[in-house]
Amino acid sequence: MLHPSLMSVTPVDTSLSDRTVVTIVRKHHRLVRLAHWLNLPILFMLVVSGLGIYWASPVFLHPADRVTASRDYLADAGAAVARHLPSDVPRDQLRFWFYRHFSVGVYALAPALRLHWLFAYLFMGCGLLYLAGLVNGGGYRSLIPRRSDPREALAMMRYYFGLVPMRLVGRPWLHPRVHGKYNALQRGAYLSMPLFGLLAMASGWAMHKPAQLGWLERLFGSYDGARIVHFIAMWVFIAFLVPHIVLVIGDGWDTMRSMIVGWSKRIGEPHE
Amino acid sequence: MSDEEKTPEAPLAAEAKTDQVPSSPDSPVIASATTESERESLPDLPATESFSGSEPESEEADGAAILDETMSVRRLPRGLIAQILAPEDETPVWIDPKRLGRQSRxxxxxxxxxxxxxxxxxxxxxxxxxxxxxxxxxxxxxxxxxxxxxxxxxxxxxxxxxxxxxxxxxxxxALYSRNRRVRAYRPSDVTPLRNNYNGRTPTGGYLVSWKLTLSGLATGKETTLTAGDLSRFPVRDQVTRLCCVEGWSAVAFWSGIRFAELLRAYPPAPAARWAAIESAVNLDGAGQPDPYYVSIDLDTALHPQTLLATKQDNRPLSLAHGAPLRLVVPMKLGLKNIKAVTSIRYTADEPPDYWNERGYSKYDGL
Known part of the structure; x- marks a missing residue:
């Protein structure tokens, strides 16, 4: 027997007359929507607690600075910002500035670890919800790479680069034809998120249980290899957020609303 | 005359709806309601996910465009793989705007x-x-x-x-297994091991009178062992990684006796499940006595890679690294690898742990 998601059946309520109906298209399965929004507080807490853990033993180090004795790039970046702020941070605490504002803080390893474990388990649960929603609602179909993707991705990039200049000179600038829910760039970005989630989870377990899950640690080369992959995954999540928010705002209310209510009124139109 | 006979489509439509109701996890109210209010859930109807295809329909899955008058089927390609990879269905759905509004609200x-x-x-x-x-x-x-x-x-x-x-x-x-060995390295893989302790390193005065006190034994008596007593045990070499809770790690070359062999020679009381291991000579940052203690479950103590080390890099342990005897337990975090052990007490209940009392976890299995 076929999986229900493979059967596409659209019921048409015969009790509705033409005048009382509105035409919509289903967008995101309710579990996908739930997981999407749950990710927001979960990833926030994972990042702030994760940076608190990172502070205890940074991976990316340079030779100790002669003046501050700091070896940590993140601490240096924070100190550089704090020096130009009007606030009165004591000189010996300048290097804490980044961690105090973007993490749970310095010398807070124990609370940071507790929070990180809690939200790591929640993150994995959220990932399961997302997968269940993708499979159940058939949303995974829009994430599978297509042969036309490279060409379409170039067309989309050309479109985005030309968008503002063409608007300025007042020339029409057409959105490339997109078949389906996502264009090629979106497909790549939205597929990369669960994959990086998986990578963050695997590297997290590799350093959490390197003895019992030694095979996982070896998959990342070494213990520190897993730490670096985990750190990069965090930056990917953060880097995804900026264009994601900009494009959703640019695309309009329908797109934003569809992630809350699960339907869209834009039928057969390209959307971000 | 029953309702069904008056309106022939009604049973079919009702059937379709009841199929859809159980798979609406965020609308429990609707699930328990009557047919009339089930209609309320129509705007939220994700038909693709809710239609639980029964036998006759699934046979027609790759062909039929019309199942019956109330439903239309989207054409899917032939073949299971092609069907799985097919693009997402974006068939428009007609909805009563009032219902849509209620649902969205x-x-x-x-x-x-x-x-x-x-x-x-x-x-x-x-x-x-x-x-x-x-x-x-x-x-x-x-x-x-x-x-x-x-x-x-x-x-x-x-x-x-x-x-x-x-x-x-x-x-x-649950992940721990006594039969699973942690990764062993070659002596050439050894990396510098820092003394990460904030407290002061004790001067070697205690070494002269050092003894290891064992209690909670099957004999019921307290036993003290000298360095000479311990030297009767076979010495094992081991190159393993020490992982600190802070995130750094180091590969170190240890030699010492297996904890399991000490347990065999001086068996604990039958009810014992834990070892409370203490270093009475530990000092805090101001140089004041600050006894350090860890809890180790006996299952981990019995692991063949759990050592009571006396040497590092083939030389007797330095004071900074726990002379004359320290615990090396590579399947636990570094903070369980207690230095300068002075006593081991076997207990039935989980004993206190220095860092657990300071907000860290207790079992610390890696």
Whole structure:
């Protein structure tokens, strides 16, 4: 027997007359929507607690600075910002500035670890919800790479680069034809998120249980290899957020609303 | 005459709807309601996911365009793989705008409530120090007191997060296997091992009179062992990684006796499940006595790679690294690898642990 998601059946309520109906298209399965929004507080807490853990033993180090004795790039970046702020941070605490504002803080390893474990388990649960929603609602179909993707991705990039200049000179600038829910760039970005989630989870377990899950640690080369992959995954999540928010705002209310209510009124139109 | 006979489509439509209802997890009210209110859920009907295809329909899955008058089937390609990879269905659905509005209003209300609850929850879980850094101490305590009015207190947070640690420890314990060896390295892989302890390193005065006290034994008596007593045990070499809770790690070359062999020679009481291991000579940062103690479950103590080390890099242990005897337990975090051990007490109940009392987890299995 076929999986229900493979059967596409659209019921048409015969009790509705033409005048009382509105035409919509289903967008995101309710579990996908739930997981999407749950990710927001979960990833926030994972990042702030994760940076608190990172502070205890940074991976990316340079030779100790002669003046501050700091070896940590993140601490240096924070100190550089704090020096130009009007606030009165004591000189010996300048290097804490980044961690105090973007993490749970310095010398807070124990609370940071507790929070990180809690939200790591929640993150994995959220990932399961997302997968269940993708499979159940058939949303995974829009994430599978297509042969036309490279060409379409170039067309989309050309479109985005030309968008503002063409608007300025007042020339029409057409959105490339997109078949389906996502264009090629979106497909790549939205597929990369669960994959990086998986990578963050695997590297997290590799350093959490390197003895019992030694095979996982070896998959990342070494213990520190897993730490670096985990750190990069965090930056990917953060880097995804900026264009994601900009494009959703640019695309309009329908797109934003569809992630809350699960339907869209834009039928057969390209959307971000 | 029954209703069914009057309206021939009714049973079919009802059947389709009841099929859809169980798979609407966020509309439990609808699931328990009558047919009339089930219709309310129509706007939210994700037909693709809710139609549980029964035998006759699935046979037609790759062909038929019309199942019956009330449904239309989307054409899917032939072949299972092709069907799985087919693009997402974007067939428009007709909906009564009033129902759509009601459904959407419910979704937005849920969304707003969930946002408020999440924000309050995140604030509740943050450490007090973080709250005061992110806002001002005054603002932080104002929000805290509002939350406390709803019973969301700092005490509850500590209890809850403590339970999270216990849960994670239980996972670690479930993963542990005495038969699984941790990765062994070659002596040439050794990396510098830092002395990460903030306290003062004791002077070697205690070494002259050093003894290892064993208690909680099957004999019921306390036994003291000297370095000479321990030298009767076979010495094992081991190159393993020491992973600190802070995130750094180092590969070190240890030699010492197996904890399992000490346990065999001086068996603990039958009820014992834990070893409370203490270093009475440990000093704090000001040079004052600050006994250090860890809890080790006997299952881990019996692991063949759990050593009571006497040597590092083929030389007797330095004072900084725990002369004359330290625990090397590579399947636990570095903080369990207690230096300068002076006593081992076997207990039935889990003994206290120095860092657990300071907010870290207790089992610390790697």
């Amino acid at each position: 419910r979704d937005f209300l849920l969304f707003g409530a969930a946002t408020a609850v999440s924000a309050a929850g995140v604030w509740w879980l943050l450490p007090d120090g973080t709250k005061q850094q992110w806002l001002s101490p005054a603002a932080a305590s104002r929000i805290d007191s509002i939350e406390a009015r709803f019973g969301v207190t700092g005490q509850r947070r500590e209890r809850f997060l403590g339970r999270v640690l216990t849960f994670d420890d239980d996972v670690a314990e």
